[in-house]
Amino acid sequence: MFKSTYYLLTFLALGLFKLEADAQEIPPTETLQLNLKETLEFALENNVDAKNARLEILVSETTIKEETAAGLPQVNGSFGLNYNPLVQVMFVPNEGPFADPNNPSDVVPLRFGVRYNSNLGVTVSQMIFDGSFFIGLRAAKTYKALTEFDRVKVENDVIENVKKAYFGVLVNAERIKLSEANLSRIDSLLEETTAMYEAGFSEKLDVSRIKVQRNNTYSQYERSRTAYEISKELLKIQMGLPEQYDIVITETLRELNPEQELRDLLAQEGVNRVEMDQLNTNIELTELDLKNNTVQYMPTLDFNGSFSRSGAGDSFSTTFDSQNWFSSSMLGIALNIPIFDGFSKSARIQRNRLQLRQLENQRFFLDQNIELEIFQAKQNLANDLKVLLVQRESMELAQEVYDMSRIKYNEGVGSNFEVVEADSDLIEAEINYLSALYDGLISKIDLEKALGIIYDELAKPSLPTR
Known part of the structure; x- marks a missing residue:
């Protein structure tokens, strides 16, 4: 008996020691309170793609140094x-x-x-004359400009993804609040109906009907909570936030959805898109490659000692x-x-000219596609604004119907079924309104991207000058 007790105490002590060690290995959870601007700033600093884009600029600077070194004494x-x-x-x-x-x-x-x-x-x-050197030096600087445009494009994509994930968190937080309010309302109605049933003024069917509605509302609440946690994890990934951190958003969905701002956005014209800058820079690089292949026909002169x-x-x-x-x-x-190279330079020059024609075709197509994106984004936002007004009106009407049904039921001139049905319609109207609100914000982001002004919440990035 004593030996068994000894073994049991030893096992418990080892178990407690292991639990304590595991607890020490788990990093403490830290909470960050962020608004949209702070979230975007954090993402631009810590998102993996954004960091790699900045590193690529440093790589291009080393390329310039490498090209310059070819013209210095060896x-x-x-x-x-x-x-x-x-x-x-x-x-x-x-x-x-x-x-x-x-x-x-x-x-x-x-x-x-x-x-x-x-x-x-x-x-x-020491190189005295080589036409390729000077063209290569220009190409290296042009490549650096291209990496600058690539950085802006990556940051635009990061902002777009972070905004959409941010709004996803907000809409799920609103759904949780609505579900909690709906549960409170249903619980109050269930308590009243149960009391009336026990007093003999209501049927058991009325109580069961409200319980079914309560179960459905609770299921919606649990789904909203799950969606909220998933959307937060997605936002953390887009931000580049470590796993041990938690985030608390200090804004609400309605604060970020001023309707006048959305309507003003519909009247804006597009600015120069970074995608066009990228394509123009690629055209310039191809032109430089064409010049480089052309000067290969010229002699080179070097000093040796x-x-x-x-x-x-x-x-x-x-x-x-x-x-x-x-x-x-x-x-x-x-x-x-150079005397004869089997027409290899001639083939490269011909290839460069064909590549330039391809890039010109791409530039024409991109210009047309940008116009189409702007048109579609404006149409979607205008439609979402109309739907938002309709869903808001439907939610207000559903609230009125529910309030009247409760009054009639409490005064004994209405049925329990009317109250439950009105509550169900109100929940559906609230969900539809939140969905319309979220769709409007997503359409706003798409239009900002199409117009080339997605950097509105932050300072416009400095673009390279050449």
């Missing part, structure tokens, strides 16, 4: 030390000045070379004696004249 140093265990032997006829009367052979072996030799040198080269000292010895100790070392130097220019 200096290289060298040092070598060789050991020849078996020195090369050459044979000469055993006659004339090399005749050896003691050698019966008709050839005499001679060793040309020593066991150790070393050299130390430096070479310098070298200085070296060489030494040798038949033993390691004499290899580095100053009397065994000698200097040499060279200065020269190299002119490279």
Whole structure:
């Protein structure tokens, strides 16, 4: 008995120790209170795509440095030390000045070379003229401008996704509030009807009918809570927020939906879209590639120079004696004249010209597509505004019908069925109104993107100048 008790206490102690250790491993949850502007600013700093876009700009700057380095002097140093265990032997006829009367052979072996030799040198080269260098330098700077436009495009996409996720959280929070209010209203009605049933003034069917309505409302409440948690996780992912953080939004859906602002947005004209800037920059890069392939027909001129000292010895100790070392130097220019390359440059030039025609076609199509996006987005927003007005009116009418049904039921001139049906219609009208409100905000985001003004909540990003 004592041993069993001992084992049980030991097991509990180990279990408590493990729970404490696990609790220490779980990072504490921190809560951030954010509005829409703060959420967008956080996302632009921490979203993975936004961070990579900024890093790509740094990569393009290194490309410019690399292209510039090709036009600067190229200096290289060298040092070598060789050991020849078996020195090369050459044979000469055993006659004339090399005749050896003691050698019966008709050839005499001679060793040309020593066991150790070393050299130390430096070479310098400088490009004097190469048309590709200057075009490559311009192309590198143009590529940097393209990465700037890519950054703006990525940030636009981040803002769009964060806004939609943000509004998703807000609409689900509103649905939770409505579900809680509906539950409170149903619970009050259920309590009254139950009391009337117990007093003999109501039927059991009336109580059951309200319980069914209460269960349906509670199910809606649970679905809203689940949707709210999922939408928060989606928003955190879009923001680049670590898992251990929680967020509390300090704004409401209605605060972000001033109808006058939506109507003013319908009257705005579009500005230059970053997608067009990206395409124009790609056209410029292709034109530079065409120029680069064209200048390949021109000669190149380079300066070359070298200085070296060489030494040798038949033993390691004499290899580095100053009397065994000698200097040499060279200065020269190299002119490279292209004559025939099998028409490879001609094929590249033809390909560049075809690529330019493709990009021109894409630019025409993009311009038409932007106009269509603006038209569709304005039509959708205008339609959503009309639906929003209708759904608001329907919600107000449903509230009036419910209030009148409750009054009639309390005065004994109405039925319980009318109250339950009016409550169901009110819940449906509230959900439809919230959906219309959310659709209006999504259409607003789509129109802002189509117009190129999705950065409204933040300072407009600085675009590259060339």
